[in-house]
Amino acid sequence: MARIAARDALAFSRVVEAQAGMLHRVAYRMIGDAAEAEDVAQEALLRLWATADRWRAGQAGIAAWLTRVAVNLCLDRLRRRRFASDAELPERADDAPGADQGIAAAQLRAAALAALGDLSERHRAAIVLTYYEELPNAEAAEVLDMKLKAFESLLLRARGAMRGCLAARGLIGLGDAA
Structure with missing residues (x-):
């Protein structure tokens, strides 16, 4: 500064x-x-x-x-x-999701983040880099200082662990895709 x-x-x-x-x-x-x-x-x-x-x-x-x-x-x-909108009022009803759907989605996101916290640090890092930061596997592997195949194996195990955490919280059935 x-x-x-x-x-x-x-x-x-x-x-x-x-x-x-x-x-x-x-x-x-x-x-x-x-x-x-x-x-x-x-x-x-x-x-x-x-x-x-x-x-x-x-x-x-x-x-x-x-x-x-x-x-x-x-x-x-x-x-x-x-306060300064000069837009016309819409002639049809708003088809955006209702508040109840928004609340349910927010609760699901919070539960998924809590389940993410149950993972080991390496599994959590793999999930975060891949799904939240949307890094390609090659870049995520580089961030974690791993070979690509080792990262892909870690990601596969992390997905399984996440599926188990979500099932333990009752968010999915154990056989469902995460």
Whole structure:
């Protein structure tokens, strides 16, 4: 942060490379518009550049601070939309899933994450890298410093362990696909 406060473009570009994707994903998931999400990510990074000289050691890390700024920017935009919408009212009923379906899906996601916590560290890493971060097997193997075939074997065992954890929680039958 001291380097960014001193206007070191290289240090700032490294932060941009490391954080821009995450900021865009967060903003897109909150706002639902790719162009607006890009604006939010850029504005959050510009705020980092503009306020770097006020940074105090011991505060939240750069990633946490940037995420908080992006979320606040998204909330501001969503509030403005609610009050300044010039869109026509839809003529048909909203066919989006109802609140009960959203709650059930959220409960299922929470239970699956809890089951993920029951796995060993290596199995959890294989599942997270493959399904949550969507890394190809070759990249996930590289992250875990493994050969591709060894990673694929680990992933197969991790899927089986996850299936067992989900079955133990009553989320699936033991013979069901996970």
